[in-house]
Amino acid sequence: AQSVTQLDSQVPVFEEAPVELRCNYSSSVSVYLFWYVQYPNQGLQLLLKYLSGSTLVESINGFEAEFNKSQTSFHLRKPSVHISDTAEYFCAVSLEAAGNKLTFGGGTRVLVKP
Amino acid sequence: EPEVTQTPSHQVTQMGQEVILRCVPISNHLYFYWYRQILGQKVEFLVSFYNNEISEKSEIFDDQFSVERPDGSNFTLKIRSTKLEDSAMYFCARSAHGGKPVPYEQYFGPGTRLTVT
Numbered sequence: 651a652q653s654v655t656q657l658d659s660q661v662p663v664f665e666e667a668p669v670e671l672r673c674n675y676s677s678s679v680s681v682y683l684f685w686y687v688q689y690p691n692q693g694l695q696l697l698l699k700y701l702s703g704s705t706l707v708e709s710i711n712g713f714e715a716e717f718n719k720s721q722t723s724f725h726l727r728k729p730s731v732h733i734s735d736t737a738e739y740f741c742a743v744s745l746e747a748a749g750n751k752l753t754f755g756g757g758t759r760v761l762v763k764p
Numbered sequence: 765e766p767e768v769t770q771t772p773s774h775q776v777t778q779m780g781q782e783v784i785l786r787c788v789p790i791s792n793h794l795y796f797y798w799y800r801q802i803l804g805q806k807v808e809f810l811v812s813f814y815n816n817e818i819s820e821k822s823e824i825f826d827d828q829f830s831v832e833r834p835d836g837s838n839f840t841l842k843i844r845s846t847k848l849e850d851s852a853m854y855f856c857a858r859s860a861h862g863g864k865p866v867p868y869e870q871y872f873g874p875g876t877r878l879t880v881t
């Protein structure tokens with residue numbers, strides 16, 4: 651069975667500073683990787699995904715994540731955060747063989763301070 | 765792509781009562797999922813539903829849970845006899861593409877907060 655670990659439960663960061671959210675997964679077969687964001691009092695929104703191809707994927711709002719197979723990681727980064735990036739971020743994996751259910755990490759709460 | 769809508773947004777019920785949570789997909793996709801998030805814990809998979817049948821279910825999805833798509837549109841999760849530990853946020857999701865399982869992303873609804881007293 652696959653599992654996902656997000657090492658940081660909370661990350662405080664100042665506005666315009668960079669941020670990195672760590673995600674490591676465990677699986678014996680190939681996985682597909684996702685980052686979801688949950689803004690306060692809202693549902694889960696897809697931020698970005700890795701299915702195949704280039705190991706560096708980007709979102710439209712400046713986030714990027716890099717798939718590293720040897721380290722089984724999919725860390726999320728943003729070079730300069732905004733107040734509006736305050737949210738909880740969830741890393742998730744799926745296996746095609748498992749019928750596409752998502753297995754989530756515990757989430758990282760990002761608090762951007764002015 | 766548009767997400768799903770869920771009703772109600774918040775449901776308060778007494779222990780032992782039955783609740784039905786509803787999910788309405790914006791477009792006609794074949795794969796649907798239910799997840800739950802107990803306060804302060806991980807988002808957990810409950811069940812996937814394909815072509816009007818359960819495709820996969822987790823160990824959490826025991827006999828007190830059931831899912832159906834009674835009118836070909838709404839997708840419901842029923843909890844027959846609620847327990848205090850069923851208090852959680854319940855999310856419905858749909859796959860990006862219809863047809864057989866493919867490793868595409870899922871789109872989530874805003875969730876229903878269930879409070880069991």
